Amino acid sequence: MIMEEPLLIYKKKELRKKMLALRRALSTDEMDKMAMCLRANIVSLPQYKKANRIMAFLAMRGESNLDPLIEQALADEKEIYIPVCLPERQMGAGRLFSMSGFTKGPLGLRNLPAPYTMIGPEDLDLVLVPAVACGVDGTRLGMGAGYYDRYLERVSPEKRVSVLWDFQVMDSVPNGIYDKYISKIVTEKRIIITKRG
Numbered sequence: 001m002i003m004e005e006p007l008l009i010y011k012k013k014e015l016r017k018k019m020l021a022l023r024r025a026l027s028t029d030e031m032d033k034m035a036m037c038l039r040a041n042i043v044s045l046p047q048y049k050k051a052n053r054i055m056a057f058l059a060m061r062g063e064s065n066l067d068p069l070i071e072q073a074l075a076d077e078k079e080i081y082i083p084v085c086l087p088e089r090q091m092g093a094g095r096l097f098s099m100s101g102f103t104k105g106p107l108g109l110r111n112l113p114a115p116y117t118m119i120g121p122e123d124l125d126l127v128l129v130p131a132v133a134c135g136v137d138g139t140r141l142g143m144g145a146g147y148y149d150r151y152l153e154r155v156s157p158e159k160r161v162s163v164l165w166d167f168q169v170m171d172s173v174p175n176g177i178y179d180k181y182i183s184k185i186v187t188e189k190r191i192i193i194t195k196r197g
């Protein structure tokens with residue numbers, strides 16, 4: 001396994017700590033309002049309108065919340081998929097039919113109840129990617145497990161859209177050889193086409 005250099009790992013850790021603390025300080029009221037703005041911004045994307053199969057995520061505490069968007073997409077008769085963690089830090093996409101009946105996962109995550117059908121990353125039209133911080137240059141910092149870095153290898157760059165709160169957007173975030181670039185960023189305030197977009 002190729003290791004990332006210690007300084008880069010340190011810089012990622014420090015930024016992650018800072019951003020997660022800021023995220024945890026948000027109130028539920030604030031987040032509910034911001035989640036409605038996220039929904040409006042995402043449905044305005046031509047990519048959303050064209051997409052049949054969308055991978056979203058079920059927010060953990062403080063994370064950009066896609067619940068209103070998911071409800072809307074289900075009503076729009078889109079197929080919605082959610083990350084499923086597999087062994088060896090691999091990830092799959094499991095189909096979500098309703099916003100209830102979840103089981104409890106690590107980090108307070110909501111997991112899909114079994115059984116669910118899975119599709120391959122190549123079959124998705126749009127992948128909404130969670131992030132702890134993003135750079136307008138297309139760099140992304142996640143939770144640090146590398147799930148998305150591995151997964152996005154099989155998703156073409158124009159389909160990778162990061163969704164996060166506006167204060168989490170920076171000029172650039174520390175990135176290494178495994179990190180995957182994203183082409184768009186959507187926050188409650190704006191839509192950014194990155195330098196890689």
Ligand SMILES: Nc1nc2c(c(=O)[nH]1)N(C=O)[C@@H](CNc1ccc(C(=O)N[C@@H](CCC(=O)O)C(=O)O)cc1)CN2
Binds near residue numbers: 057059091131
């Ligand atoms: N909403 C959302 N879903 C997501 C992600 C995300 O960032 N946001 N992920 C983005 O990557 C994946 C899950 N990422 C994970 C990252 C770390 C650990 C983890 O450290 N697990 C520890 C237990 C930690 C704890 O419970 O405190 C473990 O399993 O030992 C688990 C999942 C897929 N789903």
Ligand SMILES: Nc1ncnc2c1ncn2[C@@H]1O[C@H](COP(=O)(O)OP(=O)(O)OP(=O)(O)O)[C@@H](O)[C@H]1O
Binds near residue numbers: 002004142147148179
């Ligand atoms: N494709 C890959 N193959 C092997 N190791 C990888 C790959 N992608 C990432 N890694 C390793 O996974 C670890 C976590 O990476 P990193 O800190 O960049 O995750 P992240 O992007 O913050 O998290 P995530 O992608 O889960 O949201 C690092 O040690 C990295 O070297």
